[in-house]
Amino acid sequence: EDQVTQSPEALRLQEGESSSLNCSYTVSGLRGLFWYRQDPGKGPEFLFTLYSAGEEKEKERLKATITKKESFLHITAPKPEDSATYLCAVQAGRNSGGSNYKLTFGKGTLLTVNP
Amino acid sequence: NAGVTQTPKFRILKIGQSMTLQCAQDMNHNYMYWYRQDPGMGLKLIYYSVGAGITDKGEVPNGYNVSRSTTEDFPLRLELAAPSQTSVYFCASRPGTRQETQYFGPGTRLLVL
Numbered sequence: 001e002d003q004v005t006q007s008p009e010a011l012r013l014q015e016g017e018s019s020s021l022n023c024s025y026t027v028s029g030l031r032g033l034f035w036y037r038q039d040p041g042k043g044p045e046f047l048f049t050l051y052s053a054g055e056e057k058e059k060e061r062l063k064a065t066i067t068k069k070e071s072f073l074h075i076t077a078p079k080p081e082d083s084a085t086y087l088c089a090v091q092a093g094r095n096s097g098g099s100n101y102k103l104t105f106g107k108g109t110l111l112t113v114n115p
Numbered sequence: 116n117a118g119v120t121q122t123p124k125f126r127i128l129k130i131g132q133s134m135t136l137q138c139a140q141d142m143n144h145n146y147m148y149w150y151r152q153d154p155g156m157g158l159k160l161i162y163y164s165v166g167a168g169i170t171d172k173g174e175v176p177n178g179y180n181v182s183r184s185t186t187e188d189f190p191l192r193l194e195l196a197a198p199s200q201t202s203v204y205f206c207a208s209r210p211g212t213r214q215e216t217q218y219f220g221p222g223t224r225l226l227v228l
Contacts (some may be wrong), residue, residue, distance in 0.1 A: 004157070008203040015214060031215060032121050032216075034215075034216065034217075036219075041222075042222070043119075043205050043219035043220050043221045043222050044158075044205070044219045045219070046216055046217075046218060046219075049215060049216050074222060087157075087158075089157075089158075091215055102148070102160045102163065102173060102174075103158075103160070103217060104157070105157035105158040105159075106157055107155060108157070
Protein backbone atom coordinates (compact mmCIF):
# COMPACT_ATOMS: atom_id res chain seq x y z
CA GLU A 1 0.00 0.00 0.00
CA ASP A 2 1.27 3.44 -0.93
CA GLN A 3 2.11 5.66 2.04
CA VAL A 4 3.08 9.29 2.43
CA THR A 5 4.26 10.83 5.70
CA GLN A 6 4.89 14.54 6.02
CA SER A 7 6.89 16.22 8.75
CA PRO A 8 6.69 18.33 10.72
CA GLU A 9 2.91 18.62 11.11
CA ALA A 10 3.33 22.33 11.78
CA LEU A 11 6.23 24.74 11.37
CA ARG A 12 6.45 28.31 12.51
CA LEU A 13 9.18 30.51 10.99
CA GLN A 14 10.22 34.11 11.20
CA GLU A 15 10.26 36.03 7.96
CA GLY A 16 13.57 35.34 6.23
CA GLU A 17 14.27 32.15 8.20
CA SER A 18 14.87 29.38 5.66
CA SER A 19 13.78 25.80 6.35
CA SER A 20 12.67 22.54 4.74
CA LEU A 21 9.55 20.40 4.79
CA ASN A 22 9.88 16.62 4.50
CA CYS A 23 7.79 14.09 2.61
CA SER A 24 8.69 10.43 3.11
CA TYR A 25 7.02 8.00 0.77
CA THR A 26 6.57 4.31 0.06
CA VAL A 27 5.19 3.47 -3.35
CA SER A 28 5.37 0.60 -5.78
CA GLY A 29 7.09 2.23 -8.73
CA LEU A 30 6.91 6.00 -8.54
CA ARG A 31 5.06 7.59 -11.41
CA GLY A 32 5.20 11.07 -9.93
CA LEU A 33 5.52 13.02 -6.67
CA PHE A 34 3.49 16.18 -6.36
CA TRP A 35 3.66 19.21 -4.11
CA TYR A 36 0.59 21.37 -3.60
CA ARG A 37 -0.09 24.49 -1.58
CA GLN A 38 -3.46 24.85 0.15
CA ASP A 39 -4.74 28.09 1.64
CA PRO A 40 -7.56 28.00 4.22
CA GLY A 41 -10.94 27.40 2.58
CA LYS A 42 -9.38 26.84 -0.85
CA GLY A 43 -8.53 23.90 -3.07
CA PRO A 44 -4.97 22.59 -3.41
CA GLU A 45 -2.87 24.64 -5.81
CA PHE A 46 -0.30 22.77 -7.87
CA LEU A 47 3.36 23.64 -7.25
CA PHE A 48 5.67 20.93 -8.59
CA THR A 49 5.87 17.46 -10.08
CA LEU A 50 9.00 15.34 -9.58
CA TYR A 51 9.47 12.10 -11.47
CA SER A 52 12.78 10.55 -10.42
CA ALA A 53 15.51 10.70 -7.81
CA GLY A 54 17.87 13.62 -8.23
CA GLU A 55 15.34 15.85 -9.95
CA GLU A 56 14.90 19.42 -8.70
CA LYS A 57 12.27 22.07 -9.45
CA GLU A 58 12.23 25.72 -8.39
CA LYS A 59 9.64 28.45 -8.22
CA GLU A 60 10.37 31.78 -6.55
CA ARG A 61 11.36 30.97 -2.93
CA LEU A 62 10.47 27.27 -3.21
CA LYS A 63 12.68 24.42 -4.33
CA ALA A 64 11.59 20.78 -4.42
CA THR A 65 14.03 17.88 -4.42
CA ILE A 66 13.59 14.12 -4.36
CA THR A 67 15.45 10.94 -3.45
CA LYS A 68 14.26 7.34 -3.71
CA LYS A 69 12.59 7.56 -0.29
CA GLU A 70 11.75 11.19 0.37
CA SER A 71 11.21 14.63 -1.03
CA PHE A 72 11.99 18.01 0.46
CA LEU A 73 10.38 21.36 -0.09
CA HIS A 74 12.99 23.98 0.70
CA ILE A 75 11.76 27.46 1.50
CA THR A 76 14.36 30.20 1.21
CA ALA A 77 13.83 33.53 2.98
CA PRO A 78 10.08 32.95 3.43
CA LYS A 79 7.56 35.77 3.56
CA PRO A 80 4.25 35.88 5.44
CA GLU A 81 2.41 35.20 2.18
CA ASP A 82 4.08 31.78 2.06
CA SER A 83 1.96 30.76 5.04
CA ALA A 84 -0.22 27.83 3.98
CA THR A 85 -0.56 24.07 4.27
CA TYR A 86 1.79 22.23 1.96
CA LEU A 87 0.63 18.85 0.69
CA CYS A 88 2.72 16.05 -0.76
CA ALA A 89 1.21 13.27 -2.89
CA VAL A 90 2.49 10.30 -4.86
CA GLN A 91 1.18 8.40 -7.83
CA ALA A 92 2.16 4.77 -8.25
CA GLY A 93 3.47 3.43 -11.53
CA ARG A 94 1.86 0.02 -11.28
CA ASN A 95 -1.25 -0.68 -13.32
CA SER A 96 -3.63 -2.72 -11.19
CA GLY A 97 -7.28 -2.02 -10.53
CA GLY A 98 -6.96 1.57 -11.63
CA SER A 99 -4.68 2.41 -8.71
CA ASN A 100 -2.21 4.02 -11.05
CA TYR A 101 -4.73 6.80 -11.52
CA LYS A 102 -5.01 7.93 -7.94
CA LEU A 103 -2.89 10.18 -5.77
CA THR A 104 -2.01 9.18 -2.22
CA PHE A 105 -1.74 12.30 -0.08
CA GLY A 106 0.09 13.03 3.13
CA LYS A 107 -1.64 14.95 5.90
CA GLY A 108 0.25 18.13 5.12
CA THR A 109 2.54 20.58 6.90
CA LEU A 110 1.00 23.81 8.17
CA LEU A 111 3.55 26.55 7.63
CA THR A 112 3.21 29.88 9.42
CA VAL A 113 5.62 32.70 8.61
CA ASN A 114 5.60 35.55 11.07
CA PRO A 115 6.58 39.08 9.98
CA ASN B 116 -10.38 29.20 -18.71
CA ALA B 117 -12.36 28.96 -15.49
CA GLY B 118 -10.52 25.71 -14.69
CA VAL B 119 -12.36 23.39 -12.31
CA THR B 120 -15.53 24.83 -10.81
CA GLN B 121 -17.65 23.41 -8.01
CA THR B 122 -21.10 24.26 -6.69
CA PRO B 123 -22.36 24.86 -4.09
CA LYS B 124 -19.59 26.31 -1.91
CA PHE B 125 -21.36 25.32 1.30
CA ARG B 126 -24.39 23.25 2.16
CA ILE B 127 -26.12 22.01 5.31
CA LEU B 128 -28.04 18.74 5.00
CA LYS B 129 -30.25 16.90 7.40
CA ILE B 130 -29.60 13.21 8.01
CA GLY B 131 -31.28 11.16 5.30
CA GLN B 132 -31.47 13.94 2.74
CA SER B 133 -29.87 13.64 -0.68
CA MET B 134 -27.96 16.10 -2.79
CA THR B 135 -25.70 16.42 -5.81
CA LEU B 136 -22.36 18.19 -5.73
CA GLN B 137 -21.59 19.70 -9.09
CA CYS B 138 -18.16 19.73 -10.76
CA ALA B 139 -17.29 21.10 -14.17
CA GLN B 140 -14.04 21.73 -16.04
CA ASP B 141 -13.45 23.63 -19.25
CA MET B 142 -9.97 22.31 -20.04
CA ASN B 143 -11.11 19.27 -22.04
CA HIS B 144 -9.49 16.96 -19.48
CA ASN B 145 -10.24 13.26 -19.77
CA TYR B 146 -9.63 12.32 -16.13
CA MET B 147 -11.75 13.63 -13.28
CA TYR B 148 -11.71 12.82 -9.57
CA TRP B 149 -13.66 13.35 -6.39
CA TYR B 150 -11.83 13.58 -3.05
CA ARG B 151 -12.93 14.29 0.47
CA GLN B 152 -10.76 16.05 3.03
CA ASP B 153 -11.38 15.62 6.74
CA PRO B 154 -9.59 17.72 9.39
CA GLY B 155 -6.06 16.47 10.04
CA MET B 156 -6.33 13.82 7.34
CA GLY B 157 -5.04 13.54 3.81
CA LEU B 158 -7.36 13.74 0.86
CA LYS B 159 -9.12 10.47 0.16
CA LEU B 160 -10.31 9.42 -3.30
CA ILE B 161 -14.04 8.71 -3.57
CA TYR B 162 -14.57 8.08 -7.28
CA TYR B 163 -12.77 8.79 -10.49
CA SER B 164 -13.47 8.81 -14.22
CA VAL B 165 -11.15 8.27 -17.16
CA GLY B 166 -13.59 9.62 -19.71
CA ALA B 167 -17.25 10.15 -20.52
CA GLY B 168 -19.26 7.08 -19.60
CA ILE B 169 -16.44 5.47 -17.56
CA THR B 170 -16.28 5.69 -13.78
CA ASP B 171 -14.74 3.62 -11.01
CA LYS B 172 -14.53 3.48 -7.24
CA GLY B 173 -11.73 4.95 -5.19
CA GLU B 174 -10.81 4.31 -1.55
CA VAL B 175 -14.01 5.54 0.14
CA PRO B 176 -16.98 5.14 -2.27
CA ASN B 177 -19.67 3.98 0.16
CA GLY B 178 -22.63 6.35 0.33
CA TYR B 179 -21.78 8.09 -2.94
CA ASN B 180 -22.53 7.72 -6.63
CA VAL B 181 -21.19 9.40 -9.73
CA SER B 182 -21.96 9.72 -13.41
CA ARG B 183 -19.99 11.11 -16.34
CA SER B 184 -22.23 11.80 -19.32
CA THR B 185 -20.00 14.53 -20.77
CA THR B 186 -16.28 15.33 -20.72
CA GLU B 187 -16.97 18.56 -18.84
CA ASP B 188 -19.17 17.44 -15.94
CA PHE B 189 -18.66 14.97 -13.11
CA PRO B 190 -21.40 15.25 -10.46
CA LEU B 191 -21.20 13.46 -7.11
CA ARG B 192 -24.45 12.20 -5.64
CA LEU B 193 -24.97 11.69 -1.91
CA GLU B 194 -27.89 9.43 -1.08
CA LEU B 195 -29.25 9.31 2.47
CA ALA B 196 -26.74 11.72 3.98
CA ALA B 197 -25.06 10.68 7.23
CA PRO B 198 -23.01 12.70 9.76
CA SER B 199 -19.91 10.76 8.63
CA GLN B 200 -20.22 12.52 5.27
CA THR B 201 -19.54 15.89 6.86
CA SER B 202 -16.39 16.94 5.04
CA VAL B 203 -14.92 19.18 2.39
CA TYR B 204 -15.23 17.74 -1.10
CA PHE B 205 -12.81 18.53 -3.88
CA CYS B 206 -13.11 17.79 -7.54
CA ALA B 207 -9.98 17.53 -9.67
CA SER B 208 -9.07 16.89 -13.28
CA ARG B 209 -6.02 16.13 -15.38
CA PRO B 210 -5.44 16.04 -19.12
CA GLY B 211 -4.51 12.42 -19.81
CA THR B 212 -2.14 9.54 -19.42
CA ARG B 213 1.09 11.40 -20.17
CA GLN B 214 0.27 14.38 -17.99
CA GLU B 215 -0.07 13.37 -14.39
CA THR B 216 -0.74 16.66 -12.62
CA GLN B 217 -4.21 17.01 -11.16
CA TYR B 218 -5.84 20.44 -10.90
CA PHE B 219 -8.31 21.04 -8.12
CA GLY B 220 -11.50 23.00 -7.74
CA PRO B 221 -12.27 25.33 -4.81
CA GLY B 222 -14.21 22.72 -2.85
CA THR B 223 -17.67 22.22 -1.38
CA ARG B 224 -18.06 22.25 2.40
CA LEU B 225 -20.82 19.92 3.51
CA LEU B 226 -22.30 19.71 6.98
CA VAL B 227 -24.71 16.87 7.78
CA LEU B 228 -26.77 17.39 10.93
